[in-house]
Amino acid sequence: DADVTQTPRNRITKTGKRIMLECSQTKGHDRMYWYRQDPGLGLRLIYYSFDVKDINKGEISDGYSVSRQAQAKFSLSLESAIPNQTALYFCATSQRRDSEQYFGPGTRLTVT
Amino acid sequence: GNSVTQMEGPVTLSEEAFLTINCTYTATGYPSLFWYVQYPGEGLQLLLKATKADDKGSNKGFEATYRKETTSFHLEKGSVQVSDSAVYFCALSDAGGTSYGKLTFGQGTILTVHP
Numbered sequence: 001d002a003d004v005t006q007t008p009r010n011r012i013t014k015t016g017k018r019i020m021l022e023c024s025q026t027k028g029h030d031r032m033y034w035y036r037q038d039p040g041l042g043l044r045l046i047y048y049s050f051d052v053k054d055i056n057k058g059e060i061s062d063g064y065s066v067s068r069q070a071q072a073k074f075s076l077s078l079e080s081a082i083p084n085q086t087a088l089y090f091c092a093t094s095q096r097r098d099s100e101q102y103f104g105p106g107t108r109l110t111v112t
Numbered sequence: 113g114n115s116v117t118q119m120e121g122p123v124t125l126s127e128e129a130f131l132t133i134n135c136t137y138t139a140t141g142y143p144s145l146f147w148y149v150q151y152p153g154e155g156l157q158l159l160l161k162a163t164k165a166d167d168k169g170s171n172k173g174f175e176a177t178y179r180k181e182t183t184s185f186h187l188e189k190g191s192v193q194v195s196d197s198a199v200y201f202c203a204l205s206d207a208g209g210t211s212y213g214k215l216t217f218g219q220g221t222i223l224t225v226h227p
Contacts, residue, residue, distance in 0.1 A: 044217075
C-alpha cells in the first residue's frame with residue numbers, strides 16, 4: 001500500500017463550489033504539506049503543518065484553507081472554487097526539517 | 113528569500129547520450145539540496161540529495177555535487193535510457209534559515225529520451 005494517499009485522484013467542479021481534497025499518510029511523520037503544480041512554475045507551497053496544532057500559510061494560501069484532523073490526515077479545502085485554481089495538487093510528508101519529503105500521487109482538479 | 117533556478121527545457125536526447133540539467137540556488141542559510149523526479153501520471157519521488165558542501169548525491173546512475181562556491185547542484189547521467197523520460201525538479205530545504213525546512217522548487221525540466 002502507498003505511504004501517502006490522496007483522494008480524489010481526479011475532480012471536475014464548477015466555479016463557486018466548495019471542494020475538499022484529502023491526504024492520509026502511514027509514515028508516522030509529523031510534518032505535512034500541500035503544494036500545487038502548474039506547468040512551468042514548479043511546485044508552490046499552499047499550507048504546511050508541523051503537528052496537529054501547528055498550521056502555517058505557504059506562499060499561495062489565498063483562496064484555500066486546511067484542516068489537520070489527526071497526525072495522519074491533512075485536508076485542503078477550496079471554499080469557493082475559481083477556474084485559476086485548476087491545477088495538480090500534491091500532499092507531502094516529512095520527518096524532520098532537513099529531511100526529504102514523500103509525495104502522494106496527486107489530485108488533478110479542474111474548475112469550469 | 114530562497115530560490116531555485118533550473119535550466120529551461122524541454123530537453124530531448126537519444127538513448128545513451130550524456131545528460132546535464134543545470135540548477136543554481138539562492139538561500140539565506142545552509143540548505144540541503146535535492147533532485148526529485150516525476151514520471152508521467154505519478155507524484156514526485158526523491159532521486160538524490162546532498163546535505164553539505166562538496167557532498168555528492170547519486171542514485172540510478174544519476175549524480176549531482178553540492179557546489180557552495182558556485183551555488184549549484186547540476187544533475188548528470190552518463191548514458192540515459194528511454195525510461196529516464198520524466199520531469200526533473202531541483203529543490204532546496206533551508207533548515208538553518210527562516211523557512212523551517214520547507215522545500216523551494218525549481219520550475220522543472222522535461223526530459224524526453226528517444227530510442
